[in-house]
Amino acid sequence: MAEWLEWARGPAFRLAIALMILGLLRLAILNAVNIMNVLAHARDRNIPWKTVLADTAGWFFPYKKVRPQIVFTIASFLFHVSVIVTPIFLAAHIRLWERGVGISWAAIPQTAADYLTLIAIASAAVLFTKRASARATRALSRPQDYLLPLLIMVPFVSGYLAMHPGINPFQYNSTMFVHVMSGNVLLALIPFTKLSHVVLFPTTQLVSEMAWHLAPGAGREVAVTLGKENEPI
Amino acid sequence: MKTKEQPRYTYQIEPIELEERPKRFLDAFAAVLRHSNYAPVLDAYLRIRAKCSMCTVDCQVYQASGDPQDIPCLRSELLLSVYRRYFTLSGMLKAPLFDDFRLTDEYIDRMAEAYYRCTACKRCKYSCPLGIDHALITHLARWILAEIEIVPKALKVSVREQLEGDTRNTSAIPFVGLKDTCEFLEEELEEVYPGAGIKFPIDVEDAEYVFFPAVSDYLLEADTLMGNAAMLHAIGASWTIGSRNFDGIDYGLFYSDRMWERIIHDQVAEIHRLNGKKMLIGECGHASRAGKEGMANFIPKEDKVPVVNIMELAYEKFTSGELNLIENAISERTTYHDPCNISRKGWIIEQPRAILRHICKEFVEMHPHGTENYCCGGGGGTVSVDEIRKFRTSIGGATKAGQIKATGAKIVVTPCANCKKQIDEVIADHKLDVERKGLHDLMLQAIIMPNGQRPKPKPEGEEF
Numbered sequence: 001m002a003e004w005l006e007w008a009r010g011p012a013f014r015l016a017i018a019l020m021i022l023g024l025l026r027l028a029i030l031n032a033v034n035i036m037n038v039l040a041h042a043r044d045r046n047i048p049w050k051t052v053l054a055d056t057a058g059w060f061f062p063y064k065k066v067r068p069q070i071v072f073t074i075a076s077f078l079f080h081v082s083v084i085v086t087p088i089f090l091a092a093h094i095r096l097w098e099r100g101v102g103i104s105w106a107a108i109p110q111t112a113a114d115y116l117t118l119i120a121i122a123s124a125a126v127l128f129t130k131r132a133s134a135r136a137t138r139a140l141s142r143p144q145d146y147l148l149p150l151l152i153m154v155p156f157v158s159g160y161l162a163m164h165p166g167i168n169p170f171q172y173n174s175t176m177f178v179h180v181m182s183g184n185v186l187l188a189l190i191p192f193t194k195l196s197h198v199v200l201f202p203t204t205q206l207v208s209e210m211a212w213h214l215a216p217g218a219g220r221e222v223a224v225t226l227g228k229e230n231e232p233i
Numbered sequence: 234m235k236t237k238e239q240p241r242y243t244y245q246i247e248p249i250e251l252e253e254r255p256k257r258f259l260d261a262f263a264a265v266l267r268h269s270n271y272a273p274v275l276d277a278y279l280r281i282r283a284k285c286s287m288c289t290v291d292c293q294v295y296q297a298s299g300d301p302q303d304i305p306c307l308r309s310e311l312l313l314s315v316y317r318r319y320f321t322l323s324g325m326l327k328a329p330l331f332d333d334f335r336l337t338d339e340y341i342d343r344m345a346e347a348y349y350r351c352t353a354c355k356r357c358k359y360s361c362p363l364g365i366d367h368a369l370i371t372h373l374a375r376w377i378l379a380e381i382e383i384v385p386k387a388l389k390v391s392v393r394e395q396l397e398g399d400t401r402n403t404s405a406i407p408f409v410g411l412k413d414t415c416e417f418l419e420e421e422l423e424e425v426y427p428g429a430g431i432k433f434p435i436d437v438e439d440a441e442y443v444f445f446p447a448v449s450d451y452l453l454e455a456d457t458l459m460g461n462a463a464m465l466h467a468i469g470a471s472w473t474i475g476s477r478n479f480d481g482i483d484y485g486l487f488y489s490d491r492m493w494e495r496i497i498h499d500q501v502a503e504i505h506r507l508n509g510k511k512m513l514i515g516e517c518g519h520a521s522r523a524g525k526e527g528m529a530n531f532i533p534k535e536d537k538v539p540v541v542n543i544m545e546l547a548y549e550k551f552t553s554g555e556l557n558l559i560e561n562a563i564s565e566r567t568t569y570h571d572p573c574n575i576s577r578k579g580w581i582i583e584q585p586r587a588i589l590r591h592i593c594k595e596f597v598e599m600h601p602h603g604t605e606n607y608c609c610g611g612g613g614g615t616v617s618v619d620e621i622r623k624f625r626t627s628i629g630g631a632t633k634a635g636q637i638k639a640t641g642a643k644i645v646v647t648p649c650a651n652c653k654k655q656i657d658e659v660i661a662d663h664k665l666d667v668e669r670k671g672l673h674d675l676m677l678q679a680i681i682m683p684n685g686q687r688p689k690p691k692p693e694g695e696e697f
Contacts, residue, residue: 027280034273041270044529051578059362068290068360076285131286139301140284197281197363204281205364211274212369214530219491221268226261226380233393233492 001173008180016184023191024199031200035210042213047206055205072130079123082116083152087183089113092163114163120156124149144193151189154182247386254381255336259319261380266320269490271373275316278370281363282306282313288357288367293607293632294350305357305367308347311340312374345383348374349621352629353487353613354573359604371613375488387617388484392492395480396499402448402480411435411479414451422459425677425688431466433458436507437473442541443504444474445481445524446515447650454653457516460673461543463680463688467557468550472513478503481514482650483523486574487614497527504538512540516671518572518649519614521581542575544648544672548584551591558592559687562679565643567593570633570656571606572649579604585648585672592679599636607632609647611655626662630655634663648672 039045058064066073087093091107098104108116128149131137158179161168168175190198197204223229266272288305289295295303302308317324318334328334348371355368378384391403400407406414415433422431434440442465450458465472478499485493504512512528514521525540550556569589575581582603590596601607610629615621626634633656637645645667647656656669681687 031277034276038270038273043531043533046529055364059364062362065287065360065362069287072286134286136289136295136301136304137284137286140286140304140307142284145284194281194283197283200277200281201363204277207274207277208358208364208366208369211271211366212526212530213270214490215268215270216494216531216533218265218269219489219494222261222264222380222491225264225267228380233389233397 001171001177005173005177005180008177008184012184013180016187019188020190023188024196027191027196028199031203031207035203035206038210038213041215042210043216044213047209047213052205052209056202059201059205071126075123075126075130078119079127082120082123083156086113086116086120086156110163114160117156117160121153121160124153124156148189148193148195151182151186155179155186158182246383247389254338254341257381258336258341258377259315261377262315262320265373265377265380266316272320274369275313276321278309278365279313279317279321282309282365283363285362287360287362291357291360293354293356293610294352294629297628297631298350302343302347303350305351306361306365308351309365309367309370311344311347312370312377315340341378341381341383344374345378348378349385349613349615349618350624350629351613352573352608352610352615354608355577356573356605356608359577368613372486376490379489379492384488385614385618387619388488388614391482391617392484392489392496395482395484396492396495401478401499403482403484404448404452404480406448406451408476411451411474411476415474418455418459418462421455422462425459425691426463426682426686427689429466429682429686431462433462434473436476437471439508440471440473441510442470442472442513442546443507443509443511444472444513444515445479445500445520446543447482447517447520448480449482449650449654450515450517454516454650454671454674456674456677457671458673460671460675460677460680461515463677464543464547464550464556464673467680467682468546468555469683470546473507473509475503475507475509477506481517481520481524483520483527484614484617486519486523486527493523493527494531497524497531500524501528501532501536501538505536510538512538513546514540514542516543516648516650516673518574518576519612519651522574525580542581544581544584544588547673547676548587551588557681558588558676559679559681560591561594563593563644563675565593566595566597566641567644567646567675568597568599568637568640568642569602570599570609570637570645570647570652571602572647572652573606573608573612574649576606577604585646588672588676589646592675597640597642599640607636609633609652609655610659611651614651616651616655622658622662625655626659630659630663634659634665637667638663638665642667644668644670644675646670646672646675 062077089108090113091110094104094107131141131145158175162172162175162179189195284306292303292305314334315336318328351371353368353371358366358368394405395401395403398405419431419433483493483496485496512524514524521542528537528540547556551558567589569585571582610625610633615625645656647653648671653669660667660669678688
């Protein structure tokens, strides 16, 4: 098991992080090209930056949006905060970065990490239950929508168990193997699933604003392409 | 044109060619993607949509119908699925492996139904954490459907008359009819403001404002037009109606960018023929937005003129003191319905309210209102489709009926030709005890002319 863990921590992790970085880079570049393409073909290039930024910031801190679905929005917010903060600022993770590539940053206290981990697990469970328990969300959901919250729970549960040997019924190494591999899988999946919103989120409001900056003359060209330019309405 | 048995839609369309519809839909989709700006947006939406369900609580159609096809995110998925399957690399790679999605006749029928149940009110855009504009998808889907002739007859016939007919307006009012109506309205105004000589100027060159109301106002909303003319007279505006094009309606916004662009070009041509300076839109939500966004998107820089909604003008002159209004002229409790097309992005919200608070003894708000208002249920051109009235008032308009009722108001003001017709029908079908008015209908009872002349009160019970 020790060799397996080494493999998961070494080559498998490097592959996962490379896939994630290259995949996200590709998305970011495609997204930027798309945005510039729209602007190049639009006649109206005035972007109301203030509104776009305010809308984007409004969803970074969505306290105004809580009301309609209180449990869901609060769970969703807690989920995002804990899932982002815990892995990045966990002292044990930072030590790995320091050892591997020589960079480090401030960590959060271990107790805070423990609570955040529990919050991540609980909120993921709430999100999953919410999705499975209402007609509207069942109608909406694809397989990845059910699988991702479950998959995200795995590294948090296994990580928590690894940090608390007293309550861990499994061997340390096998727990760590599950922890590292599930993390690897998640990292690699980011660019290929809806998790890609980790890089696309900051520009989504801009994209929707630009969507209405239409290409002049497109209508006539469509008619010509379809052979309808002289057809009466 | 071959016609087989008509597909069954809940709205009426003209007879269409049923051969190879999926192929023709994809051809039209491909042409639109090639020449328009929509492909990058669809790409982005495909990557980020998270199916979070936040939009379900914000759509008044879904709230009333409970039918999953009305969930905004699911409705958008209809078109996005076609895009992914036929126009993206991943769709083409997945197809032979495990994706059985195929565009069929039945699927096109589902899209035709779903995209005309949506009122394109854009409310869900603001509840989407990822900012997906489902109204844009509706807008695009309708354009593609229109290119294979699936478009409500009411919209198509109107646009045909406006662009290619003899009268050049959606209500098919001949110019002589317009002139008669204007003269008649001038006589009526003479009774309200005797001796004031309020005119409906036609074809005056070099005027500051060329006036484009929803043309149906000339047939249905005499009080609104009289209020418009009285207000413009009171502020001493130089304005005119163009004899060749006097219709602000632009149904292209509802179903086809191709038509939208042609209509706004015709309107701007009339402004330049008369050497007018600005485009003045009457009380109409979609005409204001189609004018403003159409001007920005489609008109070359050298031909652009500012687009002004008449309420903006009234508000500006009211706050500067050039327009005097009688305080508390309206004694009944009054509420205001925000037309989506002018309120959703925060363009015109405060302007009519400032006036209403002044002229009404008791002004009350609906909840929610302003940028978060609920659509009347007839948005996106659906109000023109008489065949779906029952759906519009019982499902689409259910929320609005409840909102109006909750205010306890006796008058509901809405400055939009579409909302006016829809709210009239909602009031009738829900048997609400309330009267629907335009903003200028009420202002007509409150405008003080510069010489101090006040309107003569209407004889009791008389309706124009």
